[in-house]
Amino acid sequence: MAIQWFPGHMHRARKQIAELMPQIDLVIEVLDARLPYSSENPLIPELCAGKATLKLLNKADLADEAYTKEWLEHFNSQPNTRAMALTGLDKKQVKSITQFCHKLLPDRPAQKKAIRAMILGIPNVGKSTLINSLAGRMIAKAGNQPALTRHPQHIKIQGGIVLSDTPGMLWPKIHNVASGFRLAASGAVRDTALDYFEVAEYAANMLLQLYPQELQTRYKIEQLPERGEELIDLIGRKRGCLRPGGVVDIHKAAEILIHELRGGKMGKVTYETPQMKIDEEKALAELALAKEAEEKAKQEKNRPQRS
Ligand SMILES: Nc1nc2c(ncn2[C@@H]2O[C@H](COP(=O)(O)OP(=O)(O)OP(=O)(O)O)[C@@H](O)[C@H]2O)c(=O)[nH]1
Ligand SMILES: [Mg+2]
Structure with a gap:
C-alpha cells in the first residue's frame, strides 16, 4: 500500500x-x-x-x-x-x-x-x-x-x-511509492498512518542492497538472506521476538529494524543516491506515458464508429 x-x-x-x-x-x-x-x-x-x-x-x-x-x-x-x-x-x-x-x-x-x-x-x-x-x-x-x-x-x-x-508539510499524493517508504522509514509520517511491516520490508531490502556489511555487524549475521522479509524474520529470531510455538513476531521485529535504522544504530546510512533518483524518475515517466497511451486506446475503442 x-x-x-x-x-x-x-x-x-x-x-x-x-x-x-x-x-x-x-x-x-x-x-x-x-x-x-x-x-x-x-x-x-x-x-x-x-x-x-x-x-x-x-x-x-x-x-x-x-x-x-x-x-x-x-x-x-x-x-x-x-x-x-x-x-x-x-x-x-x-x-x-x-x-x-x-x-x-x-x-x-x-x-x-x-x-x-x-x-x-x-x-x-x-x-x-x-x-x-x-x-x-x-x-x-x-x-x-x-x-x-x-x-x-x-x-x-x-x-x-x-x-x-512552519509546520512540517507533505503533499497530497506521493507518486513514487519508494519515496513514500523512505519518508516513512525516516520518521516523517505519523506511525499511526503506516504499516510498520511494509515499511520495514522496504527498509530491509534497501539495507541489503546498500549496506550489507553494516547489517551483518549489527545483527551478527554471517550469511545474509536475499529478501527483506527473510531478514526481518531472522532479526526477530536473533532478538528473541518469538510468540508461543516459536513463531517469529514479525511486527515486533519490524519495529526493532525501523527504530534502530532511525536511531543510527547501523551507522551512517543514506537511503537513496542521485543515481537512484535518475532511474526512478525515468521509470515514473515511462509509467505515466504507458498509462496515457492505455487511456487513449480505451477512448478510441469506446468512440462510436461512423458508418
Ligand atoms: N540526529 C539528528 N537529529 C536531529 C537533527 N536535527 C533535529 N533532530 C531531531 O529531530 C527531531 C525533530 O526535530 P524538530 O526540530 O521538532 O523537527 P520539525 O521539522 O520542526 O518537526 P515538525 O514541527 O513536526 O514538522 C528531534 O528529536 C530533534 O532532536 C540532526 O541534525 N541530527
Ligand atoms: Mg517544528
Missing part, C-alpha cells in the same frame, strides 16, 4: 505559507540528508515562485558522507540554489546558515533591513531545532514526533535575519 499522509493541518499550512510568501526574501528548505530526493516537497517550487532557495541537508550526522557529497553537487548545480549539509543540533555548524543567506542575496543593502527567510520542510526533519540552535534558546517547540509545529511562528535571530518556522 502506498504511503499518504496529508491531514487537515497540512492543508491549512499550505494556505498560510502561500499567504506569507510575498513578504519573504529567501526560502530555506530543510531536507533530510538521508533522503534528499524523497524529502523535497514538490509543492515548494510552486509555492515559492522563483525565490532564492537555500537547501539544507539536515541530520547529516546520520547520513553516509560520500553520498551527502554527491547530493550537494547535485543541488549546487541547480540555478538560484545553494546547498549545505549540517547537523541541526550542532550550534556551531548552524551559525554558518546566516552567512549563506547573505551570500544568496548579495544585492541586499547589508544593515538596512533584515532578511526575511522562511523555513520549509517535511515533518520531523529538524526545522524547529534549527531555529532554536540559531536563536541560541528554546524558542520553537521541537521533538522527535512528526507534526509538532502546528502554526507558523516568526523569530528574529542575530545577523539581520527574521525566520519563520
Whole structure:
C-alpha cells in the first residue's frame, strides 16, 4: 500500500505559507540528508515562485558522507540554489546558515533591513531545532514526533535575519511509492498512518542492497538472506521476538529494524543516491506515458464508429 499522509493541518499550512510568501526574501528548505530526493516537497517550487532557495541537508550526522557529497553537487548545480549539509543540533555548524543567506542575496543593502527567510520542510526533519540552535534558546517547540509545529511562528535571530518556522508539510499524493517508504522509514509520517511491516520490508531490502556489511555487524549475521522479509524474520529470531510455538513476531521485529535504522544504530546510512533518483524518475515517466497511451486506446475503442 502506498504511503499518504496529508491531514487537515497540512492543508491549512499550505494556505498560510502561500499567504506569507510575498513578504519573504529567501526560502530555506530543510531536507533530510538521508533522503534528499524523497524529502523535497514538490509543492515548494510552486509555492515559492522563483525565490532564492537555500537547501539544507539536515541530520547529516546520520547520513553516509560520500553520498551527502554527491547530493550537494547535485543541488549546487541547480540555478538560484545553494546547498549545505549540517547537523541541526550542532550550534556551531548552524551559525554558518546566516552567512549563506547573505551570500544568496548579495544585492541586499547589508544593515538596512533584515532578511526575511522562511523555513520549509517535511515533518520531523529538524526545522524547529534549527531555529532554536540559531536563536541560541528554546524558542520553537521541537521533538522527535512528526507534526509538532502546528502554526507558523516568526523569530528574529542575530545577523539581520527574521525566520519563520512552519509546520512540517507533505503533499497530497506521493507518486513514487519508494519515496513514500523512505519518508516513512525516516520518521516523517505519523506511525499511526503506516504499516510498520511494509515499511520495514522496504527498509530491509534497501539495507541489503546498500549496506550489507553494516547489517551483518549489527545483527551478527554471517550469511545474509536475499529478501527483506527473510531478514526481518531472522532479526526477530536473533532478538528473541518469538510468540508461543516459536513463531517469529514479525511486527515486533519490524519495529526493532525501523527504530534502530532511525536511531543510527547501523551507522551512517543514506537511503537513496542521485543515481537512484535518475532511474526512478525515468521509470515514473515511462509509467505515466504507458498509462496515457492505455487511456487513449480505451477512448478510441469506446468512440462510436461512423458508418
Ligand atoms: N540526529 C539528528 N537529529 C536531529 C537533527 N536535527 C533535529 N533532530 C531531531 O529531530 C527531531 C525533530 O526535530 P524538530 O526540530 O521538532 O523537527 P520539525 O521539522 O520542526 O518537526 P515538525 O514541527 O513536526 O514538522 C528531534 O528529536 C530533534 O532532536 C540532526 O541534525 N541530527
Ligand atoms: Mg517544528
